Amino acid sequence: MIPPALEIRGLVKTFAAHRAVDGIDLTVHSGTFHGIVGPNGAGKSTTIGMAVGLITPDSGQIRILGHDALRDRGVTRALTGVLPDGLDFPERLTGAELLRYSAGLRGLPRAAATDRAAELIDVLGLAKGAGTPLADCSTGTRKKLGLAQALLHAPRLLVLDEPFEAVDPVSAATIRRVLRRFVAGGGTCVLSTHSMLLVEQMCDEVTVIHQGRVVAAGPVTEVAAGGSLEDRFVELVGAEASGSAGLDWLTEAR
Numbered sequence: 001m002i003p004p005a006l007e008i009r010g011l012v013k014t015f016a017a018h019r020a021v022d023g024i025d026l027t028v029h030s031g032t033f034h035g036i037v038g039p040n041g042a043g044k045s046t047t048i049g050m051a052v053g054l055i056t057p058d059s060g061q062i063r064i065l066g067h068d069a070l071r072d073r074g075v076t077r078a079l080t081g082v083l084p085d086g087l088d089f090p091e092r093l094t095g096a097e098l099l100r101y102s103a104g105l106r107g108l109p110r111a112a113a114t115d116r117a118a119e120l121i122d123v124l125g126l127a128k129g130a131g132t133p134l135a136d137c138s139t140g141t142r143k144k145l146g147l148a149q150a151l152l153h154a155p156r157l158l159v160l161d162e163p164f165e166a167v168d169p170v171s172a173a174t175i176r177r178v179l180r181r182f183v184a185g186g187g188t189c190v191l192s193t194h195s196m197l198l199v200e201q202m203c204d205e206v207t208v209i210h211q212g213r214v215v216a217a218g219p220v221t222e223v224a225a226g227g228s229l230e231d232r233f234v235e236l237v238g239a240e241a242s243g244s245a246g247l248d249w250l251t252e253a254r
Contacts, residue, residue, distance in 0.1 A: 003066035005188035011060035022212035035199035038209035081150035085161035091135035139166035196230040
Protein backbone atom coordinates (compact mmCIF):
# COMPACT_ATOMS: atom_id res chain seq x y z
CA MET A 1 0.00 0.00 0.00
CA ILE A 2 1.36 3.42 -0.98
CA PRO A 3 1.67 5.71 2.07
CA PRO A 4 0.30 9.25 1.99
CA ALA A 5 2.60 11.68 0.23
CA LEU A 6 2.28 14.02 3.22
CA GLU A 7 0.84 13.27 6.63
CA ILE A 8 0.74 15.85 9.42
CA ARG A 9 -0.52 15.22 12.93
CA GLY A 10 -0.91 17.71 15.76
CA LEU A 11 1.36 20.35 14.23
CA VAL A 12 1.93 23.41 16.41
CA LYS A 13 4.02 26.56 15.92
CA THR A 14 4.05 29.69 18.06
CA PHE A 15 5.86 32.94 17.30
CA ALA A 16 6.22 35.02 20.48
CA ALA A 17 2.65 35.20 21.81
CA HIS A 18 1.00 34.30 18.49
CA ARG A 19 0.10 30.67 17.79
CA ALA A 20 0.32 30.56 14.01
CA VAL A 21 -0.46 26.84 13.71
CA ASP A 22 -2.67 25.28 16.35
CA GLY A 23 -2.76 21.49 16.16
CA ILE A 24 -3.20 20.94 12.43
CA ASP A 25 -3.91 17.46 11.04
CA LEU A 26 -3.52 17.07 7.28
CA THR A 27 -3.33 14.13 4.89
CA VAL A 28 -2.31 14.42 1.23
CA HIS A 29 -2.85 11.18 -0.70
CA SER A 30 -0.20 10.08 -3.16
CA GLY A 31 -0.83 10.81 -6.83
CA THR A 32 -3.20 13.73 -6.22
CA PHE A 33 -3.46 17.49 -6.47
CA HIS A 34 -4.18 18.91 -3.02
CA GLY A 35 -5.09 22.54 -2.44
CA ILE A 36 -4.46 24.42 0.79
CA VAL A 37 -6.46 27.62 1.16
CA GLY A 38 -7.09 30.15 3.88
CA PRO A 39 -7.23 33.89 4.51
CA ASN A 40 -4.07 35.92 5.03
CA GLY A 41 -2.46 34.99 8.33
CA ALA A 42 -4.29 31.67 8.57
CA GLY A 43 -1.08 29.65 8.95
CA LYS A 44 -0.80 28.19 5.45
CA SER A 45 2.77 29.24 4.72
CA THR A 46 3.93 28.32 8.22
CA THR A 47 2.40 24.86 7.85
CA ILE A 48 4.06 24.37 4.47
CA GLY A 49 7.37 25.67 5.82
CA MET A 50 7.30 23.09 8.61
CA ALA A 51 6.23 20.30 6.26
CA VAL A 52 9.25 20.80 4.00
CA GLY A 53 11.82 21.47 6.72
CA LEU A 54 12.17 25.25 6.43
CA ILE A 55 10.62 25.90 9.87
CA THR A 56 11.01 23.77 12.99
CA PRO A 57 7.66 22.95 14.65
CA ASP A 58 7.09 23.26 18.38
CA SER A 59 5.36 19.89 18.38
CA GLY A 60 3.66 17.44 16.07
CA GLN A 61 4.52 14.77 13.52
CA ILE A 62 5.29 15.07 9.80
CA ARG A 63 5.69 12.11 7.48
CA ILE A 64 6.57 12.27 3.80
CA LEU A 65 5.93 9.08 1.84
CA GLY A 66 6.20 7.11 5.06
CA HIS A 67 9.41 8.75 6.29
CA ASP A 68 9.66 10.85 9.45
CA ALA A 69 10.40 14.33 8.10
CA LEU A 70 11.79 15.57 11.41
CA ARG A 71 14.16 12.66 11.91
CA ASP A 72 15.05 11.68 8.33
CA ARG A 73 15.40 15.14 6.78
CA GLY A 74 17.97 14.11 4.21
CA VAL A 75 15.66 11.41 2.84
CA THR A 76 12.51 13.53 2.81
CA ARG A 77 14.21 16.55 1.25
CA ALA A 78 15.41 14.36 -1.60
CA LEU A 79 11.80 13.29 -2.17
CA THR A 80 10.43 16.83 -2.12
CA GLY A 81 10.51 19.80 -4.48
CA VAL A 82 9.61 23.15 -2.94
CA LEU A 83 8.60 26.57 -4.26
CA PRO A 84 8.15 28.74 -1.15
CA ASP A 85 6.48 32.12 -1.19
CA GLY A 86 9.00 34.97 -1.21
CA LEU A 87 11.82 32.73 -2.42
CA ASP A 88 15.28 34.28 -2.04
CA PHE A 89 17.75 33.72 -4.89
CA PRO A 90 21.46 34.36 -5.31
CA GLU A 91 20.75 37.52 -7.26
CA ARG A 92 23.96 37.71 -9.30
CA LEU A 93 23.46 34.30 -10.90
CA THR A 94 21.63 33.94 -14.19
CA GLY A 95 18.68 31.57 -14.44
CA ALA A 96 20.82 28.90 -16.10
CA GLU A 97 23.54 29.29 -13.46
CA LEU A 98 20.92 28.92 -10.72
CA LEU A 99 19.74 25.61 -12.16
CA ARG A 100 23.29 24.29 -12.52
CA TYR A 101 24.06 25.35 -8.96
CA SER A 102 20.88 23.70 -7.65
CA ALA A 103 21.66 20.51 -9.56
CA GLY A 104 25.08 20.39 -7.92
CA LEU A 105 23.55 20.76 -4.47
CA ARG A 106 21.20 17.88 -5.30
CA GLY A 107 24.07 15.70 -6.46
CA LEU A 108 22.82 15.28 -10.01
CA PRO A 109 25.35 14.07 -12.59
CA ARG A 110 26.49 16.94 -14.79
CA ALA A 111 25.12 15.50 -18.03
CA ALA A 112 21.69 14.83 -16.53
CA ALA A 113 21.62 18.26 -14.91
CA THR A 114 22.47 19.96 -18.21
CA ASP A 115 19.79 18.06 -20.12
CA ARG A 116 17.10 18.61 -17.50
CA ALA A 117 17.86 22.31 -17.12
CA ALA A 118 17.72 22.80 -20.89
CA GLU A 119 14.36 21.03 -21.11
CA LEU A 120 12.87 23.04 -18.25
CA ILE A 121 14.12 26.31 -19.74
CA ASP A 122 12.53 25.39 -23.07
CA VAL A 123 9.20 24.09 -21.74
CA LEU A 124 8.68 26.95 -19.26
CA GLY A 125 9.67 29.64 -21.76
CA LEU A 126 12.73 30.76 -19.82
CA ALA A 127 15.18 31.41 -22.65
CA LYS A 128 15.53 35.09 -21.72
CA GLY A 129 15.67 34.45 -17.97
CA ALA A 130 18.30 31.78 -18.46
CA GLY A 131 20.83 34.40 -19.50
CA THR A 132 19.70 37.23 -17.23
CA PRO A 133 20.92 37.89 -13.67
CA LEU A 134 18.13 37.02 -11.24
CA ALA A 135 18.21 40.55 -9.83
CA ASP A 136 17.01 41.81 -13.23
CA CYS A 137 14.31 39.18 -13.79
CA SER A 138 10.60 39.94 -13.44
CA THR A 139 8.58 38.43 -10.60
CA GLY A 140 6.88 36.03 -13.02
CA THR A 141 10.21 34.85 -14.44
CA ARG A 142 11.55 34.32 -10.92
CA LYS A 143 8.48 32.22 -10.11
CA LYS A 144 9.06 30.03 -13.17
CA LEU A 145 12.74 29.65 -12.34
CA GLY A 146 11.76 28.66 -8.81
CA LEU A 147 9.45 26.00 -10.24
CA ALA A 148 12.19 24.74 -12.54
CA GLN A 149 14.51 24.53 -9.54
CA ALA A 150 11.87 22.53 -7.62
CA LEU A 151 11.36 20.08 -10.50
CA LEU A 152 15.00 19.62 -11.44
CA HIS A 153 15.69 16.52 -9.30
CA ALA A 154 12.39 14.81 -10.27
CA PRO A 155 10.80 14.84 -6.78
CA ARG A 156 7.87 12.65 -5.80
CA LEU A 157 6.17 15.41 -3.79
CA LEU A 158 5.96 18.97 -5.09
CA VAL A 159 4.94 21.70 -2.62
CA LEU A 160 4.14 25.07 -4.17
CA ASP A 161 3.20 28.27 -2.32
CA GLU A 162 1.36 30.68 -4.66
CA PRO A 163 3.03 29.29 -7.83
CA PHE A 164 0.92 31.40 -10.24
CA GLU A 165 1.40 34.76 -8.57
CA ALA A 166 2.54 37.39 -11.11
CA VAL A 167 2.68 34.78 -13.90
CA ASP A 168 1.13 35.77 -17.23
CA PRO A 169 -1.79 33.70 -18.62
CA VAL A 170 0.27 31.95 -21.31
CA SER A 171 2.93 30.90 -18.80
CA ALA A 172 0.21 29.88 -16.31
CA ALA A 173 -1.31 27.54 -18.90
CA THR A 174 2.13 26.00 -19.50
CA ILE A 175 2.70 25.51 -15.78
CA ARG A 176 -0.68 23.83 -15.40
CA ARG A 177 0.20 21.38 -18.18
CA VAL A 178 3.57 20.62 -16.56
CA LEU A 179 1.96 20.01 -13.16
CA ARG A 180 -0.78 17.81 -14.62
CA ARG A 181 1.86 15.70 -16.37
CA PHE A 182 3.81 15.47 -13.11
CA VAL A 183 0.78 14.13 -11.23
CA ALA A 184 -0.30 11.86 -14.11
CA GLY A 185 3.16 10.29 -13.89
CA GLY A 186 2.66 9.38 -10.22
CA GLY A 187 3.80 12.56 -8.50
CA THR A 188 1.87 14.48 -5.86
CA CYS A 189 1.35 18.23 -5.90
CA VAL A 190 0.35 20.46 -2.99
CA LEU A 191 -0.79 23.97 -3.95
CA SER A 192 -1.18 26.77 -1.43
CA THR A 193 -3.14 29.53 -3.10
CA HIS A 194 -5.73 32.27 -2.69
CA SER A 195 -7.37 31.30 -5.99
CA MET A 196 -10.47 29.21 -5.39
CA LEU A 197 -10.95 28.90 -9.15
CA LEU A 198 -7.49 27.35 -9.49
CA VAL A 199 -8.30 24.81 -6.78
CA GLU A 200 -11.61 23.94 -8.45
CA GLN A 201 -9.89 23.52 -11.81
CA MET A 202 -6.86 21.51 -10.70
CA CYS A 203 -7.25 19.93 -7.28
CA ASP A 204 -8.75 16.62 -6.22
CA GLU A 205 -8.90 17.56 -2.53
CA VAL A 206 -8.69 20.76 -0.52
CA THR A 207 -7.90 21.74 3.06
CA VAL A 208 -9.24 25.02 4.43
CA ILE A 209 -7.17 26.58 7.24
CA HIS A 210 -8.36 29.41 9.45
CA GLN A 211 -6.67 30.84 12.55
CA GLY A 212 -4.12 28.04 12.55
CA ARG A 213 -6.66 25.22 12.43
CA VAL A 214 -8.26 23.03 9.77
CA VAL A 215 -11.91 23.99 9.38
CA ALA A 216 -12.70 21.73 6.41
CA ALA A 217 -10.95 19.05 4.38
CA GLY A 218 -11.86 16.53 1.73
CA PRO A 219 -12.70 16.28 -1.97
CA VAL A 220 -13.23 19.70 -3.52
CA THR A 221 -16.84 18.95 -4.47
CA GLU A 222 -17.68 17.85 -0.92
CA VAL A 223 -16.09 20.88 0.71
CA ALA A 224 -17.87 23.18 -1.77
CA ALA A 225 -21.12 21.51 -0.65
CA GLY A 226 -23.00 22.05 -3.88
CA GLY A 227 -21.99 25.67 -4.41
CA SER A 228 -18.85 27.45 -5.46
CA LEU A 229 -15.71 26.87 -3.43
CA GLU A 230 -15.32 30.63 -2.99
CA ASP A 231 -18.76 30.99 -1.39
CA ARG A 232 -18.13 28.01 0.85
CA PHE A 233 -14.72 29.40 1.82
CA VAL A 234 -16.23 32.73 2.88
CA GLU A 235 -18.80 30.85 4.94
CA LEU A 236 -16.20 28.64 6.60
CA VAL A 237 -13.82 31.38 7.65
CA GLY A 238 -16.61 33.54 9.06
CA ALA A 239 -15.93 36.47 6.78
CA GLU A 240 -18.55 38.70 5.23
CA ALA A 241 -18.31 39.76 1.64
CA SER A 242 -18.60 43.42 2.57
CA GLY A 243 -18.39 46.27 0.12
CA SER A 244 -22.04 47.12 -0.52
CA ALA A 245 -22.39 49.28 2.60
CA GLY A 246 -20.56 52.46 3.50
CA LEU A 247 -18.23 54.49 1.30
CA ASP A 248 -21.17 56.53 0.11
CA TRP A 249 -18.82 59.32 -0.82
CA LEU A 250 -17.46 57.17 -3.66
CA THR A 251 -20.83 57.23 -5.40
CA GLU A 252 -21.73 60.85 -4.83
CA ALA A 253 -22.20 62.93 -7.95
CA ARG A 254 -19.09 64.88 -8.85
